[in-house]
Amino acid sequence: xxxxxxxxxxxxxxxxxxxxxxxxxxxxxxxxxxxxxxxxxxxxxxxxxxxxxxxxxxxxxxxxxxxxxxxxxxxxxxxxxxxxxxxxxxxxxxxxxxxxxxxxxxxxxxxxxxxxxxxxxxxxxxxxxxxxxxxxxxxxxxxxxxxxxxxxxxxxxxxxxxxxxxxxxxxxxxxxxxxxxxxxxxxxxxxxxxxxxxxxxxxxxxxxxxxxxxxxxxxxxxxxxxxxxxxxxxxxxxxxxxxxxxxxxxxxxxxxxxxxxxxxxxxxxxxxxxxxxxxxxxxxxxxxxxxxxxxxxxxxxxxxxxxxxxxxxxxxxxxxxxxxxxxxxxxxxxxxxxxxxxxxxxxxxxxxxxxxxxxxxxxxxxxxxxxxxxxxxxxxxxxxxxxxxxx
Numbered sequence: 001x002x003x004x005x006x007x008x009x010x011x012x013x014x015x016x017x018x019x020x021x022x023x024x025x026x027x028x029x030x031x032x033x034x035x036x037x038x039x040x041x042x043x044x045x046x047x048x049x050x051x052x053x054x055x056x057x058x059x060x061x062x063x064x065x066x067x068x069x070x071x072x073x074x075x076x077x078x079x080x081x082x083x084x085x086x087x088x089x090x091x092x093x094x095x096x097x098x099x100x101x102x103x104x105x106x107x108x109x110x111x112x113x114x115x116x117x118x119x120x121x122x123x124x125x126x127x128x129x130x131x132x133x134x135x136x137x138x139x140x141x142x143x144x145x146x147x148x149x150x151x152x153x154x155x156x157x158x159x160x161x162x163x164x165x166x167x168x169x170x171x172x173x174x175x176x177x178x179x180x181x182x183x184x185x186x187x188x189x190x191x192x193x194x195x196x197x198x199x200x201x202x203x204x205x206x207x208x209x210x211x212x213x214x215x216x217x218x219x220x221x222x223x224x225x226x227x228x229x230x231x232x233x234x235x236x237x238x239x240x241x242x243x244x245x246x247x248x249x250x251x252x253x254x255x256x257x258x259x260x261x262x263x264x265x266x267x268x269x270x271x272x273x274x275x276x277x278x279x280x281x282x283x284x285x286x287x288x289x290x291x292x293x294x295x296x297x298x299x300x301x302x303x304x305x306x307x308x309x310x311x312x313x314x315x316x317x318x319x320x321x322x323x324x325x326x327x328x329x330x331x332x333x334x335x336x337x338x339x340x341x342x343x344x345x346x347x348x349x350x351x352x353x354x355x356x357x358x359x360x361x362x363x364x365x366x367x368x369x370x371x372x373x374x375x376x377x378x379x380x381x382x383x384x385x386x387x388x389x390x391x
Contacts, residue, residue, distance in 0.1 A: 004381060006119050007374040014377065015370045017041060018111035019093035022368070025082030025100040025107075028141040031057040034080050038110060038134055045118045047132070055146040057136045060156060061117060065126035065384075067391045072128040074387055075153070075161035075345070076380055077338060078113035079106045079138035088364040104361045105166040105354065108368040108376070110134065112164070115373065116380035128388035131156045133341075142299065144337035148344045160308060161347040162383050163338045164376055166368060168360045170353030173375040175316035176329035177350040179309040183302035184233070184262040185269050186335030189276065191216065192292040193284055197245070197253035209255040210243065212287035217241075217257065219279045227275050228268055235262040235333050236272065262333040264301055273297075302339040305346040312348040315382040319375055352376050 007014075017037075024033045035057040042050050047061040054060055058080070087094055087101040095101045102108075117132055133152065137143030152158070170176060193213050198206030217238045224234045240258035245251070261276070263269040273295060284291035304312075313327040329351065338349050352372055359365035 004378050007377045014111050014115040018107050021107035022093050022102050023096050025095050025102045028137045029056040031136050041114050055143050059134045061132040063120045063130040066124045067127045069391045072388050073157045073159050075131045075158040077133040077163040078109040079135050080110050089367050103366045105368040112376035115377040119381050125390050126385050126388040127391040130384045142337050145340040148340050153344045161341045161345045163349045166354040167351035168354045172355050172371045174324040174353040176326040178329050179304050179306045181264040181301045183336045184333040185301045186298040187261040188296045190294040191257040193255045194290045198251045200249040206251040207288050208251050212289040213255040216283045223275045232268050233264040299335040299337045300339045302336045304348040308348040319378045
């Protein structure tokens with residue numbers, strides 16, 4: 001099962017879908033134009049059933065095979081939302097929504113799943129049911145969790161679920177995957193450190209939250225270097241700092257810090273949060289400051305099930321050839337709310353090469369490589385046809 005010839009025929013049409021979606025990027029759950037366009041395509045394609053309004057603007061499409069003797073139901077997911085980024089890439093199909101851009105390739109993921117849907121409806125060369133999940137709000141909104149919480153896995157009887165993401169830096173059409181933790185848990189924190197403001201020339205009369213915040217920032221780095229096993233994976237990054245003074249000679253009353261924690265193991269995740277709370281509280285107290293901590297757990301680790309990972313890699317090898325599939329790719333510390341679907345059902349998430357040159361995702365110069373479309377469509381379709389072979 002190499003790249004389907006049908007996807008070579010459909011390449012131009014799927015590319016047109018993708019580029020239209022690129023011109024109308026929308027954020028989070030607020031996807032009226034995107035959802036309307038995807039719905040229109042699915043109704044033209046002729047899926048057997050379509051539920052809209054799932055997780056506000058998501059939808060679930062069902063395609064039945066020629067037969068259903070095995071009773072198997074496989075879910076395929078694509079994310080549809082964009083990012084609040086002003087596009088600088090010079091393309092003919094540039095974003096028409098100021099300050100919004102498909103800078104992560106979700107337009108490509110959606111178009112590829114639409115392409116697979118068209119092929120599967122035309123051929124129905126499988127025994128079972130394909131459930132296509134078009135999801136809003138991956139970029140921070142947790143749309144995957146909302147879909148799971150609304151019961152889509154149970155309602156549609158999904159037994160396994162699979163997803164795909166483009167990967168800049170990888171050769172076009174090549175795949176990468178691993179069993180176990182592939183993407184990190186993504187937690188966020190906000191710290192407010194309050195002291196006593198004063199004149200910069202009389203620090204002894206103040207309680208300086210700048211000094212306390214500096215020591216907190218440095219002490220937090222000891223979590224990775226002194227609390228977590230060196231073979232573990234953890235990132236603690238303070239990414240934002242601000243205070244309530246803009247004067248060169250004023251000690252501020254208050255400092256705010258904000259940042260992210262990334263981990264690949266649930267036990268490490270728990271340990272980091274515990275140490276974080278103790279370090280921040282004790283350090284602030286040591287400098288006589290009052291501290292408020294908001295620590296929010298975000299997306300969990302994206303964990304690929306062993307058996308399903310092997311299967312997903314085998315389908316990728318059938319599409320791209322054995323040498324074009326890395327089935328032990330290193331994990332990365334980015335996050336993905338497909339993790340909620342993988343907590344609900346066994347499955348796997350795979351990367352598809354977007355080209356070895358060009359900007360990375362979440363960059364204003366990022367460009368989705370339309371040459372990857374046939375491989376992505378073939379993998380989606382292959383997951384259905386190979387996992388549920390025709391009777």
